[in-house]
Each structure stands twice: as C-alpha cells, then as structure tokens.
Amino acid sequence: MTERGRDEFDVIARLFAPLATDPAARALADDAALLGDLVITTDAIVEGVHFLANDPIETVARKALRVNLSDLAAKGAAPLYYLLTLAWPAGRRAGQLDGFAAGLAHDQRTFALSLLGGDTTSTDGPLVVAVTMLGKAGLATPARAGAAPGDELWVSGSIGDGGLGLAALRGEIFAPEDFDYLVGRYRLPEPRVALAPLIAAEAHAAMDLSDGLAADARKLAAASGVAAEIDAERMPLSDAAARWLAQREPAKGLAALAGFGDDYEILFAASPARAGAIAEAARQAGAPVVRIGKIKAGHGVEVLHAGAPLALGPGGYAHRIGR
Amino acid sequence: MTERGRDEFDVIARLFAPLATDPAARALADDAALLGDLVITTDAIVEGVHFLANDPIETVARKALRVNLSDLAAKGAAPLYYLLTLAWPAGRRAGQLDGFAAGLAHDQRTFALSLLGGDTTSTDGPLVVAVTMLGKAGLATPARAGAAPGDELWVSGSIGDGGLGLAALRGEIFAPEDFDYLVGRYRLPEPRVALAPLIAAEAHAAMDLSDGLAADARKLAAASGVAAEIDAERMPLSDAAARWLAQREPAKGLAALAGFGDDYEILFAASPARAGAIAEAARQAGAPVVRIGKIKAGHGVEVLHAGAPLALGPGGYAHRIGR
Numbered sequence: 001m002t003e004r005g006r007d008e009f010d011v012i013a014r015l016f017a018p019l020a021t022d023p024a025a026r027a028l029a030d031d032a033a034l035l036g037d038l039v040i041t042t043d044a045i046v047e048g049v050h051f052l053a054n055d056p057i058e059t060v061a062r063k064a065l066r067v068n069l070s071d072l073a074a075k076g077a078a079p080l081y082y083l084l085t086l087a088w089p090a091g092r093r094a095g096q097l098d099g100f101a102a103g104l105a106h107d108q109r110t111f112a113l114s115l116l117g118g119d120t121t122s123t124d125g126p127l128v129v130a131v132t133m134l135g136k137a138g139l140a141t142p143a144r145a146g147a148a149p150g151d152e153l154w155v156s157g158s159i160g161d162g163g164l165g166l167a168a169l170r171g172e173i174f175a176p177e178d179f180d181y182l183v184g185r186y187r188l189p190e191p192r193v194a195l196a197p198l199i200a201a202e203a204h205a206a207m208d209l210s211d212g213l214a215a216d217a218r219k220l221a222a223a224s225g226v227a228a229e230i231d232a233e234r235m236p237l238s239d240a241a242a243r244w245l246a247q248r249e250p251a252k253g254l255a256a257l258a259g260f261g262d263d264y265e266i267l268f269a270a271s272p273a274r275a276g277a278i279a280e281a282a283r284q285a286g287a288p289v290v291r292i293g294k295i296k297a298g299h300g301v302e303v304l305h306a307g308a309p310l311a312l313g314p315g316g317y318a319h320r321i322g323r
Numbered sequence: 324m325t326e327r328g329r330d331e332f333d334v335i336a337r338l339f340a341p342l343a344t345d346p347a348a349r350a351l352a353d354d355a356a357l358l359g360d361l362v363i364t365t366d367a368i369v370e371g372v373h374f375l376a377n378d379p380i381e382t383v384a385r386k387a388l389r390v391n392l393s394d395l396a397a398k399g400a401a402p403l404y405y406l407l408t409l410a411w412p413a414g415r416r417a418g419q420l421d422g423f424a425a426g427l428a429h430d431q432r433t434f435a436l437s438l439l440g441g442d443t444t445s446t447d448g449p450l451v452v453a454v455t456m457l458g459k460a461g462l463a464t465p466a467r468a469g470a471a472p473g474d475e476l477w478v479s480g481s482i483g484d485g486g487l488g489l490a491a492l493r494g495e496i497f498a499p500e501d502f503d504y505l506v507g508r509y510r511l512p513e514p515r516v517a518l519a520p521l522i523a524a525e526a527h528a529a530m531d532l533s534d535g536l537a538a539d540a541r542k543l544a545a546a547s548g549v550a551a552e553i554d555a556e557r558m559p560l561s562d563a564a565a566r567w568l569a570q571r572e573p574a575k576g577l578a579a580l581a582g583f584g585d586d587y588e589i590l591f592a593a594s595p596a597r598a599g600a601i602a603e604a605a606r607q608a609g610a611p612v613v614r615i616g617k618i619k620a621g622h623g624v625e626v627l628h629a630g631a632p633l634a635l636g637p638g639g640y641a642h643r644i645g646r
C-alpha cells in the first residue's frame with residue numbers, strides 16, 4: 001500500500017469513471033466538476049492518513065477546508081459554499097468539537113465561505129472529515145488536460161515544505177530552527193485562492209499538488225497527452241527547504257522534494273507569450289509563481305538536474321503517514 | 324451515547340448553525356439546502372453504525388445513495404447528481420470495490436442519477452461512505468418548518484420495518500418467515516422519489532424518517548412551533564410488522580415501532596382540504612401514503628393508543644447498532 005496514489009487512480013479510472021455519465025463530471029479525470037457556473041469538488045481527510053491523531057483539532061478543520069479550497073483555486077474558481085460530513089470518534093473529547101467549529105469559522109472568514117449543510121455521525125474508527133465544496137467558475141475552468149507542446153510549466157509558492165513538515169513531526173529530520181515553519185506548512189497548507197483569476201484567464205491546464213510535484217506533473221502530462229520537463233534548479237524552495245537541501249547530496253535531496261506530497265500549490269501550463277502578464281498578475285495577487293519547466297511532445301515527466309534526469313521515487317504517497 | 328440523536332442535534336445547533344451564514348443553508352435546521360433551483364443534501368453511512376460489517380457491499384453502496392435520495396424526495400426534489408467520498412478499510416478485499424461500484428451503478432439506473440465527483444482514501448478504521456447529492460427543486464421545497472395547527476400529518480410506506488430488520492439481523496427477534504423481507508427493508512430502504520412532485524405541491528412541512536417516526540415527528544413539530552398528534556392505530560404496518568406486533572402487548576409494540584429508526588419514509592403535513600387530491604396523486608405515483616394524525620397548537624409529540632398517549636423511548640437511535 002505504499003503506492004496508494006496509483007492504486008487510487010486505477011480504481012477511480014476502472015470502476016468509478018463509467019458511473020460519471022454526465023459531461024459535467026469530466027469523467028472524474030479532473031479535480032472538480034463543472035455544473036453550469038458552479039465548480040464542485042470533494043476531498044476527505046482521514047486521521048492517520050492525511051493528518052496525525054494529535055494534530056491540533058483547529059488545524060484539522062482548517063486543513064479539510066484548505067485541501068478543497070486548493071482544488072477550486074486550481075480550477076480558477078472562487079469559493080462559495082461547503083458541505084461537511086464528520087465521522088467523529090466516540091473516544092475524542094466532546095470539547096474538541098468546539099475547537100473544530102472554531103477552526104471552520106476562522107477559515108470561513110478568511111476565504112469568504114459559508115457552510116451549506118452537514119451530517120455528523122459517530123465512529124469507532126479514526127476521525128474522517130469529508131468536505132464537498134462549491135465555487136463560482138471564473139472566465140474559464142482549466143482541466144488537467146489542455147497542456148500543449150511549447151507551453152511553459154509554472155508552479156506557485158514553494159515545493160516540499162509539507163513533506164518536510166510531516167517528516168519533522170515524525171522525527172525523521174532534525175531541523176529545530178525550521179520546525180514550526182515546516183510543521184505549519186504541513187498542517188495548514190496555503191490554498192492559492194488569490195491566484196484563481198489568473199489561473200482562469202491564463203492556464204491551458206492546471207491542478208493542485210497533493211501527491212508531489214513529480215507525480216502530479218506526470219498526471220497533468222498524461223491527461224494532456226504530452227510530456228513534462230521540470231528544471232530542478234528552478235523549483236521554488238523556502239529558506240527552510242533550502243537549508244535542509246544544503247545538508248544533502250543535491251540530486252537525492254531535489255528528488256525527495258519533488259516527491260513529497262501535501263504541498264497544495266498550483267501547477268499550471270501556459271503560453272510563453274503570456275509569461276510577462278502572468279508574472280505581473282501574480283505580483284498583484286500577492287502570490288508567488290515561477291516557471292519551472294516546459295511541456296513537450298511525448299509522455300511522462302522528467303526532473304532535470306545538471307542536465308540529467310533525477311531518479312524519482314514512486315510518488316509522494318510514500319511519504320504519507322501509514323500508507 | 325444511547326441518545327446520539329439528541330447529542331447530534333445539539334451539536335449541530337450550537338456549533339455548526341452559526342457557520343451557515345447564507346439563507347440557502349436554511350440555518351442547517353432542514354434536511355437539505357436550497358441553492359437556486361438545486362436542492363443539496365449530504366449524509367454519510369458508517370460501518371458499525373448505519374450498516375453491519377458483513378452486509379453485502381452492493382447494498383451498502385445502494386443504501387448510501389438511498390438515504391440521500393430519501394432526503395431529496397422529502398424536499399420535493401428530483402435526483403440529478405452525487406459526489407462520493409470513500410474511506411475504504413485497508414483490510415477489506417479489493418474485490419469488494421467492484422461490488423460497491425456495481426451497487427452504485429444499479430441504483431444510478433434506477434433513480435436516474437450520475438456521479439459527479441469523488442475521493443477515495445484508505446483508512447485503518449471502519450468503512451465510511453459520504454455522499455453529497457444534488458437534485459432539481461420542484462414547485463416548492465418544503466422545510467421541516469411550515470406545519471400549522473389544523474394540518475393533517477401523513478406518512479408514506481410502512482413504519483418500523485427497518486428497525487425490525489436490524490433486530491432480526493442481530494438475532495433479537497425471531498421471525499423466520501419475515502427475515503428476508505425485514506432485512507431487505509433495513510439494508511435497502513425505498514426512497515420515495517415518486518412522491519417528490521406530490522410533496523412539492525402539497526406539503527406544508529416535510530422530512531424523511533431516519534431516527535424513528537416519534538422522534539422525527541417531534542423534530543418537525545419543533546421546527547414548526549407546533550405539536551404533533553399521531554394515532555397509533557393508523558400507523559401503516561407491513562404484514563411482517565403486523566405479525567410481530569400481534570405477538571406483543573399492543574401499547575409496547577406500537578411504541579417500539581414508532582421508535583425504530585431506518586424507515587426512510589416521508590412524513591409531511593398538509594391541508595385537510597387537499598386530502599382527496601393527495602390520496603389520488605399518491606395512487607397515481609404508485610406509492611402508498613396514509614394520514615396518521617394532525618398538527619395542533621402546542622409543542623412535542625404524542626402517539627395515541629386507545630385514547631391515551633404511549634410511553635415513548637428516547638428515540639430511534641437507541642435501536643441503532645452500537646450507539
């Protein structure tokens with residue numbers, strides 16, 4: 001089960017895609033459905049898989065919203081509403097529900113969301129938080145498919161922090177000065193809502209990064225029927241990630257950063273002719289984006305370091321908790 | 324935790340209702356939201372709470388759809404789409420996913436639904452199936468609130484079968500000739516989709532029955548600011564439930580049937596002047612409805628038997644599995 005990402009992808013394609021008989025569902029091949037001018041997405045987070053049992057309950061609630069906000073942003077949509085299904089462990093203190101609701105309230109204000117409906121049940125198992133989120137479509141709603149040879153590949157924010165944060169929480173890396181920052185990036189991803197208008201206007205193809213830059217670029221390329229080439233030196237790194245990388249053999253460290261999941265940044269393909277406009281729009285939105293590579297004819301993904309492809313692992317899921 | 328229903332109600336009211344800042348959410352006081360002409364509802368079913376671990380996986384999938392279809396029908400809406408979130412136990416055979424998808428496909432055909440999106444994750448805990456369903460609103464979208472003194476109270480189908488089915492599965496009742504029928508009613512509730520146009524046209528207030536007739540009538544009455552009076556002799560019973568009742572002290576047996584959960588029938592209030600039209604519309608829809616009582620000024624619910632109120636338990640949840 002270390003390759004849960006691929007298992008999941010196969011299952012969805014083989015069993016569930018035939019059930020998505022309406023074009024609005026985009027054959028489940030995308031991160032969201034487009035129904036009229038509503039963009040609709042659903043993502044669940046599970047204790048022990050997407051967050052740790054002792055993560056603060058406020059951040060669990062906020063993360064559940066943010067992984068869905070990230071999907072909307074990657075489709076160029078503005079958040080409107082969400083529905084919430086909670087399977088709440090019988091053994092969790094009831095007082096934690098207050099913290100959970102406070103976390104929701106906080107991010108509702110931050111992202112101009114409101115709760116549309118919900119269902120709360122108890123469970124003997126881990127906490128499961130399932131969110132369905134509705135957004136207002138932008139000028140366009142880019143799919144994963146749509147990237148063409150000649151396009152440039154962009155990414156928002158910084159790469160690898162989420163995975164380093166999880167590793168820090170698990171005691172797998174020692175980075176005392178960066179612990180709080182990295183753990184914060186794992187527990188509270190920053191959905192790039194401010195970039196949604198830019199994505200809607202400029203992206204030929206887009207998706208958010210949950211399974212790792214390399215694995216997700218591979219998916220975008222596959223959906224578009226093209227190849228993606230990423231320049232490892234251009235991968236945007238936080239100061240914390242740069243410090244971590246500086247202590248490692250560069251090729252292995254860069255491959256690890258490109259493999260970590262939980263980034264929730266946006267990957268998108270756009271025309272080189274629009275590079276200046278994209279950079280300016282991102283500056284005005286106050287969210288960083290950088291060009292990290294290009295789209296070519298072919299298939300698959302290569303992350304180049306010093307002119308040669310890095311050896312990539314099976315994907316970011318290997319770095320998730322448990323499986 | 325035997326009164327989970329009330330706990331849940333309190334939690335939703337106190338913590339989550341303030342998050343539902345948009346009128347579309349109906350302050351979470353209803354079974355669905357109304358967004359434009361879309362009716363949106365969400366309900367999850369959890370292994371060990373809403374179904375048994377060894378229930379056939381096809382019926383688990385179909386029940387997850389049907390509890391949501393039932394909510395739409397009670398709001399007078401026609402099914403359109405659903406989104407599905409699965410937390411799939413690592414220990415379940417992968418082949419069960421095929422059966423799960425087959426169950427979905429079956430009920431999609433039956434109820435003219437299609438899958439709009441989904442998310443599948445693994446879990447170390449029980450199977451959790453969360454569904455968000457979208458329907459097309461009818462002429463009106465009745466809420467739980469809206470019943471007025473003088474209204475008559477109607478219910479569809481038959482009462483108590485779901486709870487008897489669960490009791491049969493758990494070996495708590497012995498009814499060999501009715502076992503298959505009752506277990507079928509528990510595992511595969513019959514959502515009254517055919518009644519949706521009637522509900523939209525005639526109901527002053529409506530909801531589906533998941534926590535038991537008495538407990539849910541109490542909720543409808545509370546939302547409407549009125550009292551509900553149910554005539555126990557008028558409660559529609561299947562032949563199987565009638566046989567079970569015949570072996571019991573009538574007052575206790577009727578109170579139990581009014582307390583069982585998992586009926587997924589529709590309870591609604593309507594004008595006495597419309598009784599003939601309602602009966603005729605139900606006949607044409609091929610779904611049985613009967614008048615079981617009336618709405619009065621006051622508060623609470625009474626189930627009358629031989630002119631006196633039955634002693635009611637704390638609610639249907641006591642009959643759910645586990646809690």
